[in-house]
Amino acid sequence: MPENAGALPRLSDLSGLYDGVLSDVWGVVHNGITPYPSAVEALVAFRRAGGHVVLITNAARTTPHIVQMLDDMGVPREAYDAMVTSGDVTRALIATYKGQSIHHVGPGSDHPILEGLDVAEGPAATASAVVVTGLDDPAQTPDDYETRMGEWLELGLPMICANPDKVVEVGDKMVYCAGALADIYAARGGTVALAGKPYPPIYKESLAALEKAAGRAIDPRRVVAIGDSVRTDATGAADAGVDFLFITGSIHADEIDAFGNPDPEAIKALVAPTGARLAGFQSRLT
Structure with missing residues (x-):
């Protein structure tokens, strides 16, 4: 570094x-x-x-759907070798409920995460688990789910969280993600399963994809993770044994004055509790 x-x-x-x-x-x-x-x-x-790039995202949809989204945005495929999504690894958790009913919470655009899996979608009262891919409406907040989460707890339903992020940048706004509900549910005594960042499954898949792209083994110490979240990206990088390049101008922009006069020591102090090896920081990846 x-x-x-x-x-x-x-x-x-x-x-x-x-x-x-x-x-x-x-x-x-x-x-x-x-x-x-x-x-x-x-x-x-x-x-x-000569380097290789794997996109690693907590999006609750599968890789083909996110690749299409990037295509539609105009992000060229030349920018990356492969992609691994939280939706990809979360499907393995949902598949353990084969032949049973699950209760889905999240926008309709996330339904592909269930495609091809032998599970039925139904109300919480008849479900074996709650699969949360996001909030039903981007205008909602976790407070809107207080009553529903109480019902899930009474039913003893485990939660599968397809996106551990608490918030995400959408234009000039921050929108709540599934991780915000998962945190509250766990704090209230509910059982929560996660596979996206910062948890090991998505990094295992991503490092394997990186080696496949390179056609050889790659030492994790020769890999840098780039991300905008201390909670998921920095923590995940630390646990995976790779370095971390912090993009400060998104989730943490206001608290560290990313586009004004950021204090390098304050930025290092923000990342330090995760144990991540900081390779540096930028307000936007450049």
Whole structure:
């Protein structure tokens, strides 16, 4: 990692230090509506220099659906070798309820996570588990689910959370994600299963995808994870044994004055409790 692990002018400054990148998507590559051109250029340049890029996202949909979303946004496939989504790894958890009914919470666009699995979708009263891919409406908050979560607890339903993120950047707003409900449910005594960042399954799949793209084994110490969340991206990088490049201009932008006069020591202090090895920080990936 860079000796000072401070502000990083360009991703290309790390090219000689790392063979692979695990890059977050929402808040790093795009804002939920449009791509960040500098981020796309940075990933393309890293690959052209001989590196490999795997996009790793807590999106509750499967890889083909997110790839199509990026295509529609104009993110070129030249920017990445492969992708692993929380939806991909969460399907394995849902599959354990084969032949049973599950209660789905989240937008209709997340339904593909259930496709091809032998589970029925029904009301909570007849379900064996609750699968939360997000809030039903982006205007909602976790407070809107207080009564429903009480019912799930009374029924003793375990929760499968397909997206551990608490919030995500959509345009110039922050929208609540499934992780916000999962945190409350667990705090109230509910059982919660998660497979996305920062948990090991998604990193195991992502590192395997990186090695497949490279056609050889890659030392995790030669991999840097890029992300905008201390809670998921920094923690996950630390647990996976890879370095962390912190994109400060999204979830944590206000608290560390990312676009004003950020204090490098304050940024390091924010990341430090996770144990992540900080490779540097940028307000936007460049």
